[in-house]
Amino acid sequence: EPEVTQTPSHQVTQMGQEVILRCVPISNHLYFYWYRQILGQKVEFLVSFYNNEISEKSEIFDDQFSVERPDGSNFTLKIRSTKLEDSAMYFCASSDYRVLGNQPQHFGDGTRLSIL
């Protein structure tokens, strides 16, 4: 069964540094998402991406965040100047083309981001 893959599995970064999290969505999927999960809390939506542009973003996704699909397979999340509160598990997800109603979102294994 095809899966969403994410790298690295764990990223440790000094506060103020830039970090890039990488994802390879399921190959025939068209919608891509980033979510985060602070330890012990619920999963929170950050941003969605379709047709090479952001289609929706949450209030968490401020100017420090950006997303990019640099080629036909990768989907990245960049945090420009990391803060301690950015420490969380970041999940990438993807879903198929929507005809009628939302399609299931399939999640990767996540990247645990630790800001020191």
Add this chain to the structure above:
Amino acid sequence: GENVEQHPSTLSVQEGDSAVIKCTYSDSASNYFPWYKQELGKRPQLIIDIRSNVGEKKDQRIAVTLNKTAKHFSLHITETQPEDSAVYFCAASRAGDDKIIFGKGTRLHILP
């Protein structure tokens, strides 16, 4: 915006018994309700979903019910097994919206 409440936060059941997790949502425009299972340190894994045009859906030992009028939906797991131990998240989404709004999760313990 949408708010999803989930309870209980922790649930312990004897192996072989049934487990029920309940969720409510606030936005009457929500029409897609997935359930995810997350084992420790792993990805949220979609286990079942239901759309608002259906009242109940079943997949082997797992079933989900939806009451649109009351805006609540439930996950039922029958004949629980040790491998059912995990955190379960309910979620809701509106048609055309990209985001899924998650509940806070239920930690399910299956006791031997």
